[in-house]
Amino acid sequence: MSRKELKSEFGDVTATETGLRRFLHGLPGVDPVGLEARAAALGTRSIKTTAKAYALDLAISMIDLTTLEGSDTAGKVRALGAKAVLPDPSDRSTPQTAAVCVYPDMVATAKAAVAGSPVKVASVATGFPAGRVTLDVKLADTREAVAAGADEIDMVIDRGAFLAGNYGKVHEEITAVKEAAGDARLKVIFETGELSTYDNIRRASWLAMLAGADFIKTSTGKVGVNATPANTLLMLQAVRDFRDRTGVQIGVKPAGGIRTAKDAVKFLVLVNETAGPDWLDSHWFRFGASSLLGDLLMQRQKLRTGRYSGPDYVTVD
Known part of the structure; x- marks a missing residue:
C-alpha cells in the first residue's frame, strides 16, 4: 500500500477527532506485566562469538551519533x-554510523563534516x-533544517x-511537518517517559504512523525515563502490526540511556524476535x-x- 493509498484507507479514521479517538481507543489494551516479562526474558538471550561480532558491527552501523547541547x-x-x-x-x-544528529543551526556544519560518505545528517x-511552540515555528524549524541539508528530521509531538x-491536533502537526520535510525522512518522538501508560505509547505509535511518520522514536534523551526494553518492544509490535495491516514498513529508534554494547545487543534481540529480521538494518532501526x-x-x-584497550583508546563525548 502506498502512502496515498494509506491515507485513503484510513481517511474516515483520521478525518475527525471522533474517528481518531474511536480507532486509537479501540486498539488492544497492553498487558504491562506480560510486556515487561517478555522484554526481560528476551534480554537474557546470549549470543556466541561470531554472532556477537556481527551484532557489534550492526549496532555501530545503526547509531545516530548525537550532540544536542546548548554548548555545542x-x-x-x-x-x-x-x-x-x-x-x-x-x-x-x-x-560507519548511520547518521549524526544535531540542532538545525549545526546542520550545514555536520553536512560538510560527513561529505563524501553515506553518513546521514539528522536534525531535531x-x-x-x-515542542511548546506554535505550528508555524515548528514548520519554519523543519524547513530551515532541510534547507541546510538535513536528510532526516526528528520531531517531537505535543505531549x-x-x-x-x-x-x-497531534495528527495535524505530524502531517504538516512531514510535508514540510519534503524528501527528508521523518522520525516522530513520543517522549515515552511522559506518556504515563503503555496504552498511550501504543496509541501514539499508531497515530504517528497514520500521520506519515517514517520512524517512531521513544524519547528525546532529556527526561528521566527514556528508551527501555519494554517500551521499545511495544513500539516494535506496533510497526510489525502496522505492516501486516497496510504493507507499509516504519522504522523504530530507541533513544536515551543505551550506553553499553550489552544493552545494544539486547535491543537487537528484541528487534529480531518481535518485528523480525527485516528491521535489522540501519534503514529501519536506529540507536x-x-x-x-x-x-x-x-x-x-x-x-x-x-x-581490552586502554582508557584513551576511544574518545568519550
Missing part, C-alpha cells in the same frame, strides 16, 4: 562528523525537546495535546546515542585482539 560548537560537530565517518582510525573495517526540530486527548559508540568499539577490539 562548530568544532564539536565537526569532530562528531569525523567520528561518524571513521569511528576507529586504527581499524578501517569498522562500520519542532521546538525540541519540549500536552496528546495527554489531553486532542489527537487531531539515538552519544556514548554507546565508545563501548561498542572497545568490545569490538576485544573480540579482534583478545584484550
Whole structure:
C-alpha cells in the first residue's frame, strides 16, 4: 500500500477527532506485566562469538551519533562528523554510523563534516525537546533544517495535546511537518517517559504512523525515563502490526540511556524476535546515542585482539 493509498484507507479514521479517538481507543489494551516479562526474558538471550561480532558491527552501523547541547560548537560537530565517518582510525573495517544528529543551526556544519560518505545528517526540530511552540515555528524549524541539508528530521509531538486527548491536533502537526520535510525522512518522538501508560505509547505509535511518520522514536534523551526494553518492544509490535495491516514498513529508534554494547545487543534481540529480521538494518532501526559508540568499539577490539584497550583508546563525548 502506498502512502496515498494509506491515507485513503484510513481517511474516515483520521478525518475527525471522533474517528481518531474511536480507532486509537479501540486498539488492544497492553498487558504491562506480560510486556515487561517478555522484554526481560528476551534480554537474557546470549549470543556466541561470531554472532556477537556481527551484532557489534550492526549496532555501530545503526547509531545516530548525537550532540544536542546548548554548548555545542562548530568544532564539536565537526569532530562528531569525523567520528561518524571513521569511528576507529586504527581499524578501517569498522562500520560507519548511520547518521549524526544535531540542532538545525549545526546542520550545514555536520553536512560538510560527513561529505563524501553515506553518513546521514539528522536534525531535531519542532521546538525540541519540549515542542511548546506554535505550528508555524515548528514548520519554519523543519524547513530551515532541510534547507541546510538535513536528510532526516526528528520531531517531537505535543505531549500536552496528546495527554489531553486532542489527537487531531497531534495528527495535524505530524502531517504538516512531514510535508514540510519534503524528501527528508521523518522520525516522530513520543517522549515515552511522559506518556504515563503503555496504552498511550501504543496509541501514539499508531497515530504517528497514520500521520506519515517514517520512524517512531521513544524519547528525546532529556527526561528521566527514556528508551527501555519494554517500551521499545511495544513500539516494535506496533510497526510489525502496522505492516501486516497496510504493507507499509516504519522504522523504530530507541533513544536515551543505551550506553553499553550489552544493552545494544539486547535491543537487537528484541528487534529480531518481535518485528523480525527485516528491521535489522540501519534503514529501519536506529540507536539515538552519544556514548554507546565508545563501548561498542572497545568490545569490538576485544573480540579482534583478545584484550581490552586502554582508557584513551576511544574518545568519550
